[in-house]
Amino acid sequence: RKEVEQDPGPFNVPEGATVAFNCTYSNSASQSFFWYRQDCRKEPKLLMSVYSSGNEDGRFTAQLNRASQYISLLIRDSKLSDSATYLCVVRVWEYGNKLVFGAGTILRVKS
């Protein structure tokens, strides 16, 4: 089983739609959680950290469920510019405190 699993998609949605991605992680010792965004042929960039109580940044909402070991990202009112690959990232202390990346979920927002 992969350490971090994501549905690869692609998710094809119209502008203005709400879309949600889930991610599951296998190691219960995971400590910190993030969503990164990667545009085609570009480097990953931090979108947002994910906190235990859930957090929101504009149109983006992240949730963490430690009991079920999954993380979600909700994007409201999708824009064309949201088209990218969204990477779920987990930090695990026992692995030398390293970041483990999921393979990403592709989002395509169409007009």
Added chain:
Amino acid sequence: DTAVSQTPKYLVTQMGNDKSIKCEQNLGHDTMYWYKQDSKKFLKIMFSYNNKELIINETVPNRFSPKSPDKAHLNLHINSLELGDSAVYFCASSQGGQGNEQYFGPGTRLTVT
């Protein structure tokens, strides 16, 4: 000003050659990393340096050797290149270790023929 820069951006070379990729960050960060992103898009850490000291060394063939001459630079040298080394290599940096936001360079697309 580019925060994390890498050179070259593209590298095409033949099997058996030795090549280097350079990385520089001007963010004043104390930790730098090398990642490999393969064709399946998995981004996997290879090495991590904190204040020029190696702190993470994943299961990477010893043909790969990182070198950190100072906190702002982390270079990657690859000996005897193989077809399976073809990938995009990203350099990244952060302040204070892996829990903090990592800033990535633009990547080096390595193709081994």
